[in-house]
Amino acid sequence: MIDLDDVDRGLLRALVLDAGLSAGELGRRFGLSQPAAWRRIKRLEDAGVIAGRRLDVDRSALGFGVTVFLGVKLATKGRVSLEDFERAVMAIPEVQVVQHVLGLFDYRLRVVARDIADFERVLRRRIMTLPGVGQVEANVLLTEERRPGPIG
Structure with missing residues (x-):
């Protein structure tokens, strides 16, 4: 430290x-x-305190007006490795963030889409066809407030 x-x-x-x-x-x-x-x-x-710098892109200016957080519970953890699921889900361009979490769901995904119909297409054709996907819960982002984290 x-x-x-x-x-x-x-x-x-x-x-x-x-x-x-x-x-x-x-x-x-x-x-x-x-x-x-x-x-x-x-x-x-x-010292690793600054791990990098990033560029924030306004998704709505690029035509991606909908952000959805998906909770994904794998149906068959024993038959499908976590790495296989992660590799497959990270290949979907609309999936911006993949988080392996502890709790009701195994993964939390941040998905962007042009509109709700586009999100439904991504969900049905890409996400629901991934290996091992069982239960999925969607939460549509209404507003977002960015706050910097604590700085010692």
């Missing part, structure tokens, strides 16, 4: 909100030179 000071935590908060900020901009915000800000960011990356 790495020791973080207030400046490190401030840098992390700023990068969580906008991963594209330059070291120069971060330095100006936190009273550091560009090289000092870069060294701090590099230290956080080397």
Whole structure:
């Protein structure tokens, strides 16, 4: 575990909100030179605190107006390996996230579709035909609020 000071935590908060900020901009915000800000960011990356930066794409701007969370319970765990199911489900482009979970369902999927009819097509033709799929429960996303996680 790495020791973080207030400046490190401030840098992390700023990068969580906008991963594209330059070291120069971060330095100006936190009273550091560009090289000092870069060294701090590099230290956080080397320690694994910053695991990468990502680009958020507005799915609705690309025509994907529906997001559905699916709970999937495998019917025959003994006959179908978890790896086989995971490999098959990850090959479906509309499936954005695959989470192996503990609880009522074995997996939680985040699926995007153009509309409800498109989602029904993906569900019937792609997801329900996967090896070992038993029970499925769908929850349609109405709104989403993004909150950065806790930063020590």
